[in-house]
Every structure is written in C-alpha cells, then in structure tokens.
Amino acid sequence: MATSTVEDYIKHIYLKEQALAEGALVSMGELAVALNVVPGTATTMIKTLAEAELVIYEPRSGVRLSESGEKLALHVLRRHRLVELFLVQTLGMDWSEIHEEAEQLEHVISDRLLERIDAVLGHPTVDPHGDPIPSSEGEVKEQKLVPLTDVTEGTSVVIGRISDQDGDFLQFAEQSGLTPGRSVVLSERDAQSGVLALRTEDGATITIALAAAEKIEVKRSFRVHMIKSNS
Numbered sequence: 001m002a003t004s005t006v007e008d009y010i011k012h013i014y015l016k017e018q019a020l021a022e023g024a025l026v027s028m029g030e031l032a033v034a035l036n037v038v039p040g041t042a043t044t045m046i047k048t049l050a051e052a053e054l055v056i057y058e059p060r061s062g063v064r065l066s067e068s069g070e071k072l073a074l075h076v077l078r079r080h081r082l083v084e085l086f087l088v089q090t091l092g093m094d095w096s097e098i099h100e101e102a103e104q105l106e107h108v109i110s111d112r113l114l115e116r117i118d119a120v121l122g123h124p125t126v127d128p129h130g131d132p133i134p135s136s137e138g139e140v141k142e143q144k145l146v147p148l149t150d151v152t153e154g155t156s157v158v159i160g161r162i163s164d165q166d167g168d169f170l171q172f173a174e175q176s177g178l179t180p181g182r183s184v185v186l187s188e189r190d191a192q193s194g195v196l197a198l199r200t201e202d203g204a205t206i207t208i209a210l211a212a213a214e215k216i217e218v219k220r221s222f223r224v225h226m227i228k229s230n231s
C-alpha cells in the first residue's frame, strides 16, 4: 500500500490536472505550493514516483500521472469523498469540519470498510461539497457546471458544487442557503460594486461578492414545457 505522502502527491497532481488541458503537465512550483513543501523536496519525491511509474516526469517542464497513478488518485478521492459524506449523513457532522477529518482518514480506511460505507449510503455519486465520487472501478461522473459569476440575470440555477473547502466559507454558504441541490435565482448583477444578488428557495434575497460567487458552481435549470423529465 502506498504511504500517505505518496497518496497526497498523487492526489494533488490529479486535482491540478483537472484544471489543465488533457495531457498538460503540472508545474513543480505549483505542486510544491499545493503540498506546502519547498520545490526541492517536491522534485526529489517526484523522481521517486517516476521510478515507481506512478507519474511521468519531464525535468524543467513538469509532471503528470501515469495510468496507474491516475487509478491510485481516484481511489484516494473515492475514500476521501465517501468518508466526507459518511461523516455528514451518518454521523451528523457539520460539513465545514469534515474535510480535515477526511484528509486523515483517506489514507487509513480499509477497502472493506469503505465498500460497507458505500453500500450503507446507497452508492452515492457526489460528496457533500458536490464533488464527484469515483466508482470502485475508477469511473467519475463529472457534472457540467459553471461558476455562478457566468450566469445571466434572471436565470434560475441549482447549486452543484462548492469549490472552496475552507471551513469559514462553507459555513457562510450553508447559512446563506447555498448548498448543493438548492435552487437560487440570480436576480441582479452589480458589476460596479462587485456583488451579485440572489433569491434563495426561502424567498430571501442575499448579496454575495463576485469572489465568493466564483467558488459556487451551478447547473442552469432549463424550462421544460412539454416533455416530462423521467429522472
């Protein structure tokens, strides 16, 4: 079994790759920042991971995951995200405090316990933040989401994902009724003062800064006239 350090490197490379074009390399500087280590430490570790064929390392350009590296990353993310959902749904923990717990547990939980949690939760496909949970075969169902800042005035949207795992931000989102699955209408966009006004499901109007709205990803809801959705 990979050590927790190896798993953290692999996971962070995967998360960085998600923001890049297919096959693009993650820069060593960026990776070092994400892992909170000095660049020299990251480079030493990446060379070891390249020898283990978990990554493809191109000196001076960057690094990307090999097929087996990606498999490992998805397995770590499956553990992390199932644990988060378990902590919220079954143990009743606040979603602003579960990320730190999952950061620890993702490295130690056995496959047997994990599959039991998955079954008890009914084989969920998204975690409490709206991030996809990879299947045990490593399949990921990505939702098509856009940042709230990309939505035009008057559009009704469903919140899909909160991309910031910071506890304070999550508390703010929950208190404002901005959690995955909730609908909001973008009622006004004030570019001058840099705020958006939203009408929530409870009929309340809240204003949030554009910087906060960037971290809230949504699905546009479509008006369906004749066709009844069967989902």
Ligand SMILES: [Zn+2]
Residues within 6 Å of the ligand: 080, 084, 098, 099, 100, 102, 165
């Ligand atoms: Zn998390």
